[in-house]
Amino acid sequence: MAPEGSRGDVQPLVALGATLAARGCRVRVCAYPEARELVESYGLEFVAHGVDARAMIEDQAEAIHGGWFAFQRAINGLFSEILENQFAYLTDAARDADLMIGGGVQFGGQTIAEALGIPYRFVAYCPILFPSSEHPPFVIERQIRTPWINRGLWRLFLGTLGAQIRGGLKRQRSALGLEPIRDVYAYLCGEEPLLAADPDLAPGPHDAPVAYQQVGFLHPPDTGEPLPEKLETFLAAGPPPIYVGFGSMPDPHPERTTARLLELVAARRVRAVISAGWAGLGAGPLTDDVLAVGAVPHAKLFPRVAAVVHHGGAGTTSSAARAGAPQVLVPHLLDQFYFARRVRELGIGVATAARRGLDFAALAQCIDAVLDNEIVAERAATLGQRMRARDPHGAAADRLLSTER
Numbered sequence: 531m532a533p534e535g536s537r538g539d540v541q542p543l544v545a546l547g548a549t550l551a552a553r554g555c556r557v558r559v560c561a562y563p564e565a566r567e568l569v570e571s572y573g574l575e576f577v578a579h580g581v582d583a584r585a586m587i588e589d590q591a592e593a594i595h596g597g598w599f600a601f602q603r604a605i606n607g608l609f610s611e612i613l614e615n616q617f618a619y620l621t622d623a624a625r626d627a628d629l630m631i632g633g634g635v636q637f638g639g640q641t642i643a644e645a646l647g648i649p650y651r652f653v654a655y656c657p658i659l660f661p662s663s664e665h666p667p668f669v670i671e672r673q674i675r676t677p678w679i680n681r682g683l684w685r686l687f688l689g690t691l692g693a694q695i696r697g698g699l700k701r702q703r704s705a706l707g708l709e710p711i712r713d714v715y716a717y718l719c720g721e722e723p724l725l726a727a728d729p730d731l732a733p734g735p736h737d738a739p740v741a742y743q744q745v746g747f748l749h750p751p752d753t754g755e756p757l758p759e760k761l762e763t764f765l766a767a768g769p770p771p772i773y774v775g776f777g778s779m780p781d782p783h784p785e786r787t788t789a790r791l792l793e794l795v796a797a798r799r800v801r802a803v804i805s806a807g808w809a810g811l812g813a814g815p816l817t818d819d820v821l822a823v824g825a826v827p828h829a830k831l832f833p834r835v836a837a838v839v840h841h842g843g844a845g846t847t848s849s850a851a852r853a854g855a856p857q858v859l860v861p862h863l864l865d866q867f868y869f870a871r872r873v874r875e876l877g878i879g880v881a882t883a884a885r886r887g888l889d890f891a892a893l894a895q896c897i898d899a900v901l902d903n904e905i906v907a908e909r910a911a912t913l914g915q916r917m918r919a920r921d922p923h924g925a926a927a928d929r930l931l932s933t934e935r
Contacts, residue, residue, distance in 0.1 A: 531559045532620050532632045532639045534612070536778035536808070537825075538845040539634030540565045542655060542726050542748035546631070546930075548572040549751070549923040553931065560623040571753060579619035613637055613698045624648070629930065632720070637695055638702065640720050645706045651930060652723040653748075655844040656865040660725075660742060661688065661715070662735030671867045671884065688715050716740065724926055727844065728917050731851050732872060743929055746922025747848040749829060757830050761803070764821045765834055768801050771821075772897065773831065773855075775805025776841040779862045779885070784810040790890045795820055798897060803835065829853065837900050839893075842866030842873075842881070851878060854914025856900040856907055860885050860893065878910040 531547055533540040540561045547557040551574060558575040559565070569576040616638035624630050624646060632639035633653045643650035654660070658668045663677035667687035674680055692714040699717075700710045711717045716739075725734050725744040734744045756762065765771070774791055781787050788804070788811050795802045801819045804812040805826075812822025828846065832838055832853035840846045842859040847869040850857050857879030859870040870881035880896045882888055900906050 531557060531561075532616075532624070532630055532636050533559070533561055533634050534616065534632070534636040535634030537565065537568070538778055538843045539655075541568065541750060541845055543631060543633050543653060544569055544572055544574065545748045545750045546653070546726075546923060546926050547574050549927045550930070553927060555931075558623060558627070560620055571755075572751070577619065577623040579615055579623075609694065610698055613695070613702065617642065617702050621645070631930065637699065637718065640717055641699065641703050641706065641708065644708060650720045652718065652720045653726050653926075654719075654723055654742070655726050656868060657725060657727055657732050657734040657744075658865050658868040660735055660738035660740065662737050664735045664737070665868070668864050668868065671861075673871050691715070722929075724929060726922065726926065728848060728851065728920070728922075730913060730916055731848060731876070732844075732869070745925040745929065746920045747852065747917065748922055748926065749849060749852055750827065751923070752827075752829065755827070757826055758823070761821065761823055761826060761831070764801075764803070768819075770834055770836040771801035771803050771819075772837045772839055772901070773803045773805065773835045774811070774839040775807050775846075776809050776811070776860065776862070776885075777805075777843045777846055778808045779841045779843075781809035781811065784813065788812055788814065792817070792820060794890055794894050794897070798894065798901075800836070800897075800901070803831070837879075837897060839897065841885070842869045844869065847873065848917075851910070851913055852917040854911040856903065856910050858882070858893070858896045858900060860888060862886075876909065876913065877906060878913055879906060 531543045533543045544559060547559060551557045558577060559569045560577040560579055563578040566576050566578060620638060621642050624642060627648055630639055630643040630648055630650045631653060632650065640650050658665055661684040663680045666674045666680050666683045669687065670683060696711060696714055703710060719740045723740060723742045725742045726748045728747045729744055734742060791804060804820060804822045806812050806822060806824055816822060828849040832850050832855045835855055837856045837858055838850040839858040842861040844865060857873050859873055859879065859881040861867045861870045861881065862885040873879040874881055880899050882893050882896055
């Protein structure tokens with residue numbers, strides 16, 4: 531398994547890997563060094579590659595808060611490093627494999643699998659990754675409902691993407707004796723990619739140029755590990771708190787953001803669990819009504835909170851929806867704006883403006899809009915029931931195990 535990116539890119543494949551291991555497969559995960567504990571907690575083999583994803587993302591905190599174009603300018607220089615790293619580490623990690631599964635920003639996996647003579651399957655976590663007249667490219671924050679505009683934007687985006695990565699791929703493929711790539715998008719998706727998103731929360735487009743298979747949200751399986759004792763004690767000491775966490779999104783001013791969040795919580799007279807995440811929130815003195823936590827199982831925590839305030843990543847949005855919790859999204863970039871729209875459209879929560887222009891007064895109003903809102907709570911609970919009734923891991927495993935060498 532070759533997920534490239536943050537924890538949100540790694541965790542779904544680890545969940546799938548646990549299912550494949552239970553069916554008798556030997557599963558090896560090649561990911562950023564900090565993912566070791568997560569991977570090995572499910573008894574899977576782990577190989578660390580050379581890029582520290584967290585450090586890289588934290589270094590780009592200002593750019594991420596500046597939106598996609600600022601982020602794009604910042605990461606342009608990192609592309610060659612990421613691609614070279616993938617070829618250097620993944621080639622050895624996959625040498626004895628029968629199947630390679632890519633996820634996130636995995637650019638080299640298809641070529642490496644081709645050179646090794648093994649099948650390759652890509653797993654997407656959001657339908658907006660597939661070109662369609664139903665939506666613009668994921669770099670566009672606003673929804674556009676005019677089909678011909680969306681088709682034009684996708685042609686422009688795919689042409690730009692091809693120009694960015696075709697040269698690096700050509701060099702790597704030439705070194706392996708492989709022909710250059712013409713259709714970069716088809717190359718990245720591979721044959722019959724899987725869409726690991728819930729069909730109610732994030733339905734796939736009807737006119738995608740690839741024959742994808744939608745299998746559902748690959749939520750982390752329950753290991754039986756309880757929540758930390760301190761968190762359990764806090765949850766039992768009063769009414770359900772709100773959860774606030776921005777996942778792997780960094781923050782250039784975590785102390786300032788934490789202070790504003792504490793002011794918001796005090797003014798609302800609610801309790802709160804603040805997740806440190808990669809933003810480093812929750813440092814410093816806290817009141818008795820606020821608890822700072824590290825990484826904890828969302829599936830165990832989210833059913834016990836009044837609302838989930840988060841960045842809108844695919845995994846966090848899907849976990850909150852599966853738990854039946856009302857949501858408040860603060861989108862930073864990319865597919866997070868898609869999930870902000872879907873949460874609003876389904877009536878299971880609300881969303882603020884982009885993180886770079888976040889008004890904490892507006893955030894407070896959004897939280898007020900979902901707390902004690904019976905309509906939102908009922909809609910969220912109903913969607914959660916439907917999601918929990920599905921078996922996405924089994925569906926994905928069935929598809930992958932039918933792939934012949």
